[in-house]
Amino acid sequence: MTIVLGAIADDFTGATDLANNLVRSGMRCLQVIGVPGTDLDVSEVDAVVVALKSRSCPADEAVADSLAALAWLQAQGAQQFFFKYCSTFDSTARGNIGPVADALMERLGVTQTVMVPAFPVNGRTVYQGHLFVGDRLLNDSGMQHHPLTPMTDADLVRVLASQTPHPVGLVPRPVLDQGAETTRQHLAALAEQGVRHVICDTLDEHDLDVLAEACEAMPLVTGGSGLGQALPDRYRRLGWLDEIAEPGRLQPASGSALVLSGSCSRATLAQVAHFLKRHPGFSLDPLALAESDAQLQAALDFARDTLKSGGPVLVYASADPEKVKAAQARLGVERAGQLVERALGQLAATLVSEGVGRLVVAGGETSGAVVSALKLNTLRIGEQIDPGVPWTQAHLESREAPLSLALKSGNFGGVDFFTRAFEVLP
Ligand SMILES: Nc1ncnc2c1ncn2[C@@H]1O[C@H](COP(=O)(O)OP(=O)(O)OP(=O)(O)O)[C@@H](O)[C@H]1O
Numbered sequence: 001m002t003i004v005l006g007a008i009a010d011d012f013t014g015a016t017d018l019a020n021n022l023v024r025s026g027m028r029c030l031q032v033i034g035v036p037g038t039d040l041d042v043s044e045v046d047a048v049v050v051a052l053k054s055r056s057c058p059a060d061e062a063v064a065d066s067l068a069a070l071a072w073l074q075a076q077g078a079q080q081f082f083f084k085y086c087s088t089f090d091s092t093a094r095g096n097i098g099p100v101a102d103a104l105m106e107r108l109g110v111t112q113t114v115m116v117p118a119f120p121v122n123g124r125t126v127y128q129g130h131l132f133v134g135d136r137l138l139n140d141s142g143m144q145h146h147p148l149t150p151m152t153d154a155d156l157v158r159v160l161a162s163q164t165p166h167p168v169g170l171v172p173r174p175v176l177d178q179g180a181e182t183t184r185q186h187l188a189a190l191a192e193q194g195v196r197h198v199i200c201d202t203l204d205e206h207d208l209d210v211l212a213e214a215c216e217a218m219p220l221v222t223g224g225s226g227l228g229q230a231l232p233d234r235y236r237r238l239g240w241l242d243e244i245a246e247p248g249r250l251q252p253a254s255g256s257a258l259v260l261s262g263s264c265s266r267a268t269l270a271q272v273a274h275f276l277k278r279h280p281g282f283s284l285d286p287l288a289l290a291e292s293d294a295q296l297q298a299a300l301d302f303a304r305d306t307l308k309s310g311g312p313v314l315v316y317a318s319a320d321p322e323k324v325k326a327a328q329a330r331l332g333v334e335r336a337g338q339l340v341e342r343a344l345g346q347l348a349a350t351l352v353s354e355g356v357g358r359l360v361v362a363g364g365e366t367s368g369a370v371v372s373a374l375k376l377n378t379l380r381i382g383e384q385i386d387p388g389v390p391w392t393q394a395h396l397e398s399r400e401a402p403l404s405l406a407l408k409s410g411n412f413g414g415v416d417f418f419t420r421a422f423e424v425l426p
């Protein structure tokens, strides 16, 4: 058995988001953490999403990790490859979207790919190459304050052009409006001009369907999880998939309930405030973490004590842009982030070993740190809590029952996400 789709995601919440949409569109999908060994059995799945932590690391590391993931997915016989990045096109000054896309294209020997970050159900749309979050341009959406990948330009053609030596083109909405064949012709005309990367306007699900059809023959597609919603139907029409798979059911959850948040996005800040009105929480400060381990120990004591009642309890470093900037000015951007990620990872490892069995993590980098600290290998996808965020389950050597885990992208989820997540968990 070979897989149909092999995906490489540049962070862990993004990987879960894509896997969730593939499952909800009827594919059997497994999420793996990092590049797996040769012994992983994928005979029961149609798609594998390899979760990397390659969004904000140096570009050459991101390229090396992505190529390793590609080689593994090629060995599983994938018929199409998907490079998943954020629906808000999160990039550092050097990439990593451009360098990784270039490297994957070169390795696959392809001369063109599409760039489809939109996720309309979560308000991410693209028009005239400009990315909107709800009714705001990207650079006015809160993403301009992101601690690691501040997005200060909504013009994706311009953003991508600064990350690749190759020309960047656009599929504008009027072309999409005329259907998949016209879109394919437009892409072919751009290819003749040497345009390798094509940013695609997308306003709604219908546009995603047109794009999925227009790029069905492309070995590599790139984008957000919205495109993942549309691809499985194409695969069924092409005869690559036989049927609509029912999403698998997770085992009943057990253990106490913990939320760890390192996301400083607007949505997360509102979710933290909402949670704290109802349940206990402990705030971490990178400046204190830099001084000694005293605050980490205090957080651990607090969590242990409050978890006696089963939780939920929240430990968070989430802070408003002024506080984040102040910490970064003192510690440097990288160190501030690392201190928080290390602390939340250590808390997760300790508290899960002591009985936490239901864990929500907010933030992609944060999720990467927590999942790595827990040494998880694979995640099974379960019930969706909010668009883009499902419950997942993972097996740990130290626990008989599986760990129920939700990895929430920074800007996803309703204001009551941290409390409702536990209510919808079977
Ligand atoms: N108070 C703080 N000061 C400085 N940095 C912080 C603070 N709190 C969290 N961070 C760092 O900010 C970064 C937030 O990134 P993360 O990817 O976890 O969240 P996000 O970007 O909102 O989520 P996503 O990538 O899913 O959209 C992390 O590296 C985290 O350690």
Ligand SMILES: O=C(O)[C@@H](O)C(=O)CO
Pocket (backbone or CB within 6 Å): 011, 013, 014, 015, 017, 018, 085, 086, 087, 088, 119, 224, 225, 364, 388, 409, 410
């Ligand atoms: O696409 C998104 O917005 C999310 O899946 C994500 O990548 C957040 O890190």
